Amino acid sequence: MKLRIFTVFLLALATPILAENIFKINISPEEAQQFLNSANLRGLDNIDYAPKTSENELPESRNEKGEFVYMGRVIDHPEEYVEEHYDAHQYHGQDGLGQYVYGYRDWNQGKNEKKDESGTVSGSYKYVQPTGRDFVAKYYADRTGFHVDDNRPAYLKEPATKTPAVRKAEEEHFKLWGELAAANGNNPDPFAPEYQQQRNEPAESEYKEYVHQEPPYVPGPEETGPPQGFFYAFDYNVPLLRNKKEREELEHLRAENNNNE
Numbered sequence: 258m259k260l261r262i263f264t265v266f267l268l269a270l271a272t273p274i275l276a277e278n279i280f281k282i283n284i285s286p287e288e289a290q291q292f293l294n295s296a297n298l299r300g301l302d303n304i305d306y307a308p309k310t311s312e313n314e315l316p317e318s319r320n321e322k323g324e325f326v327y328m329g330r331v332i333d334h335p336e337e338y339v340e341e342h343y344d345a346h347q348y349h350g351q352d353g354l355g356q357y358v359y360g361y362r363d364w365n366q367g368k369n370e371k372k373d374e375s376g377t378v379s380g381s382y383k384y385v386q387p388t389g390r391d392f393v394a395k396y397y398a399d400r401t402g403f404h405v406d407d408n409r410p411a412y413l414k415e416p417a418t419k420t421p422a423v424r425k426a427e428e429e430h431f432k433l434w435g436e437l438a439a440a441n442g443n444n445p446d447p448f449a450p451e452y453q454q455q456r457n458e459p460a461e462s463e464y465k466e467y468v469h470q471e472p473p474y475v476p477g478p479e480e481t482g483p484p485q486g487f488f489y490a491f492d493y494n495v496p497l498l499r500n501k502k503e504r505e506e507l508e509h510l511r512a513e514n515n516n517n518e
Contacts, residue, residue, distance in 0.1 A: 279490045284485065286352040293356055296490075302369040302381075307343040307344055307346065307362050311341075327340075328498070337502065345492065346491070346492050348360055348361075349489060352484075379398075381396070389507055390514035390515055391515055394407035
């Protein structure tokens with residue numbers, strides 16, 4: 258099913274749902290870390306989809322040709338569409354010393370991630386697949402590598418195996434490669450006289466040594482002084498144009514494919 262869903266983001270502040278709206282800049286690392294460490298307590302790292310607050314028929318608007326227009330797009334059959342509204346959310350913070358947090362949630366996706374003082378990065382994300390099924394994953398990356406766990410069926414997580422045809426093709430390839438390598442084992446000497454060409458060397462006085470010079474680096478005002486951090490978190494309204502029939506089909510798929518979640 259091809260979904261023709263057109264999203265328009267308007268970053269307008271809405272009534273806070275998860276937490277109060279926060280805007281902090283040029284704060285000390287210690288103050289920034291307090292916000293970073295309390296993000297989960299404030300519910301900011303919630304990756305559940307943004308709640309729908311309302312829906313309405315498309316507002317009447319026509320261009321000079323008399324065509325129905327919504328957000329600059331001509332709509333041939335406006336009665337087949339509806340405008341939904343969601344309270345989306347996003348947040349981001351850094352302490353100026355390497356630690357950070359960020360995240361967002363929209364009508365069909367959500368994500369959060371953080372990096373702690375040890376350098377470990379961890380997070381999770383969730384989104385609606387074309388089949389209507391929610392894909393959910395949690396991950397972390399540290400000195401041992403990248404690790405992820407998700408809700409895919411177990412058989413999809415098994416490593417790929419080579420078929421007999423692939424193994425046979427590999428054996429033939431490496432056999433041929435070995436034969437060619439052995440046949441060309443005695444490479445000609447590139448310094449042998451027959452491979453040398455007469456070159457016109459410039460006189461020693463014609464050589465000019467190149468010395469690369471760069472002006473000394475001068476840090477700007479914003480790069481001097483002690484480290485500074487920031488943190489912001491806010492809700493905003495997202496109007497979404499949706500085809501009624503396609504919305505019904507997707508909701509049917511979601512109910513059918515998420516019943517075991």
